[in-house]
Amino acid sequence: ARDFALPEDEAKAAWEADRQHLLHPWTNFASFKERGSFLVSGARGVHVYDTTGRQYLDGMAGLWCVNLGYGREDIVEAIADQARRMPYFTPFVDVGSLPAADLAKEIARIAPGDLNHVFFTCGGSTANDSAVRLIHFYHALRGKKDKRRLLVQMDSYHGSTYLTHSMSGRHTARSPLLNFETEMVQTLRSPNTYRRPEGMDEAGFLDLLISEMEERILSLGADTIAAFFAEPLMGAGGVIVPPRGYHARVQGLCRKYDILYVSDEVVTGFGRLGHFFASAEHFGLEPDIIISAKGITSGYQPLGAVIYSDRMQAVLNAAPEEAWFTNGFTYSGHPVVCAAALATIRAMEAEDICGHVRENGPKFETALKSLLDIDIVGDVRGSHFMMCVEAVADQKTKELFAPKADVGHRIADHAHELGLIARSIGNLIVLSPPLIFTEDHIAETAATLREAITRTRADLKADGFLA
Numbered sequence: 001a002r003d004f005a006l007p008e009d010e011a012k013a014a015w016e017a018d019r020q021h022l023l024h025p026w027t028n029f030a031s032f033k034e035r036g037s038f039l040v041s042g043a044r045g046v047h048v049y050d051t052t053g054r055q056y057l058d059g060m061a062g063l064w065c066v067n068l069g070y071g072r073e074d075i076v077e078a079i080a081d082q083a084r085r086m087p088y089f090t091p092f093v094d095v096g097s098l099p100a101a102d103l104a105k106e107i108a109r110i111a112p113g114d115l116n117h118v119f120f121t122c123g124g125s126t127a128n129d130s131a132v133r134l135i136h137f138y139h140a141l142r143g144k145k146d147k148r149r150l151l152v153q154m155d156s157y158h159g160s161t162y163l164t165h166s167m168s169g170r171h172t173a174r175s176p177l178l179n180f181e182t183e184m185v186q187t188l189r190s191p192n193t194y195r196r197p198e199g200m201d202e203a204g205f206l207d208l209l210i211s212e213m214e215e216r217i218l219s220l221g222a223d224t225i226a227a228f229f230a231e232p233l234m235g236a237g238g239v240i241v242p243p244r245g246y247h248a249r250v251q252g253l254c255r256k257y258d259i260l261y262v263s264d265e266v267v268t269g270f271g272r273l274g275h276f277f278a279s280a281e282h283f284g285l286e287p288d289i290i291i292s293a294k295g296i297t298s299g300y301q302p303l304g305a306v307i308y309s310d311r312m313q314a315v316l317n318a319a320p321e322e323a324w325f326t327n328g329f330t331y332s333g334h335p336v337v338c339a340a341a342l343a344t345i346r347a348m349e350a351e352d353i354c355g356h357v358r359e360n361g362p363k364f365e366t367a368l369k370s371l372l373d374i375d376i377v378g379d380v381r382g383s384h385f386m387m388c389v390e391a392v393a394d395q396k397t398k399e400l401f402a403p404k405a406d407v408g409h410r411i412a413d414h415a416h417e418l419g420l421i422a423r424s425i426g427n428l429i430v431l432s433p434p435l436i437f438t439e440d441h442i443a444e445t446a447a448t449l450r451e452a453i454t455r456t457r458a459d460l461k462a463d464g465f466l467a
């Protein structure tokens with residue numbers, strides 16, 4: 001840990017450089033101007049270290065991605081070895097590199113059903129964006145060029161390009177100062193069972209979601225709808241677990257109306273729910289496309305993947321000579337990035353990471369659910385190593401604290417002081433730790449969070465937000 005401490009003047013200079021010159025993703029300028037950034041200077045295993053050398057338990061695996069933890073020499077070596085051998089060559093137009101070909105074959109092996117083809121991108125946003133272009137191309141080849149529209153869910157998150165941000169239903173994250181695509185993208189009600197209409201049971205809520213979706217399809221015209229995009233379990237929108245049976249019934253509608261089902265597994269994939277992909281094994285889904293990123297390289301390199309079916313490939317293979325799929329990036333299938341993904345898959349299988357998650361994930365759920373005895377915890381939900389704690393002003397009525405109370409930030413800040421990195425999203429605290437978390441790490445996370453919430457409760461009381 002001491003290796004990562006910087007002399008005080010260097011640490012200060014780095015903090016100033018960041019504040020003066022760097023625009024971070026998702027910046028709130030007012031708070032950034034005041035607080036600047038928390039800079040991390042090193043990481044090992046499940047811990048990160050700040051510039052003073054102080055250690056924190058990383059309850060977020062970076063940003064839902066460092067699934068195998070930090071300091072993995074096998075992945076580092078694979079990256080270095082490929083960079084020495086050949087750092088880059090063009091992937092465009094019938095040219096390629098060995099790691100991309102090997103990785104495509106490996107992904108076909110571990111992906112469910114007939115998802116045997118893959119297009120590589122630079123992350124989750126570009127993967128969703130490219131999926132839309134592939135879907136449009138596919139429908140056009142089938143003579144259905146009017147099938148352009150995308151059905152998405154309120155509260156979802158699919159990325160931060162112009163189109164994928166428009167596809168993200170996280171309404172709280174939609175800046176009124178930005179523009180969004182509103183015709184091609186059609187947003188459906190969030191499948192949030194905790195916030196379902198009052199007096200409605202889960203089965204009734206499921207019926208409502210499905211009937212609303214079918215009505216929307218019929219009113220827009222099925223022949224104008226290309227695809228439905230959903231995370232099997234929503235992440236950034238608040239770890240939302242849909243009602244039981246939701247995915248199967250949505251898939252039924254998609255099949256009925258010739259709409260492709262895209263399962264965005266950027267977070268749920270690569271072990272987070274105990275399987276390489278959660279769609280089939282956890283949710284019984286047979287998607288036409290799976291989107292992957294983040295954990296696919298354990299966060300060691302930026303990679304996204306559009307994994308699609310033999311059925312779609314059959315249509316692409318029958319394309320006329322003049323048809324070009326004009327979509328791709330300089331770094332699609334980057335050799336060094338693919339080498340990191342290959343090393344990640346090797347390590348996950350050799351160490352049975354999915355088995356570890358299946359065994360320990362339920363313990364994580366139980367440990368966090370014990371927080372429900374605190375009166376400002378309204379809901380604890382999620383699955384395995386993808387969890388969320390929802391803070392409320394009143395457990396019975398589910399009433400929220402006033403936004404000014406800033407309850408999520410307060411809890412995350414207390415956790416930070418206590419040595420745990422947790423992420424606040426509004427009134428939610430999200431946890432998505434490295435998949436190598438042990439029982440001790442699970443117990444430490446739950447105990448620290450309990451203390452952070454208890455301290456927050458006392459603050460809220462002192463500040464008049466709680467009776």
Ligand code: PLP
Pocket residue numbers: 122123124125126128157158159160231235236264265266267293294
């Ligand atoms: N899809 C989901 C479900 C995500 O959670 C994210 C990022 O958090 C993305 C897509 C976007 O991925 P990226 O940030 O790598 O572009």
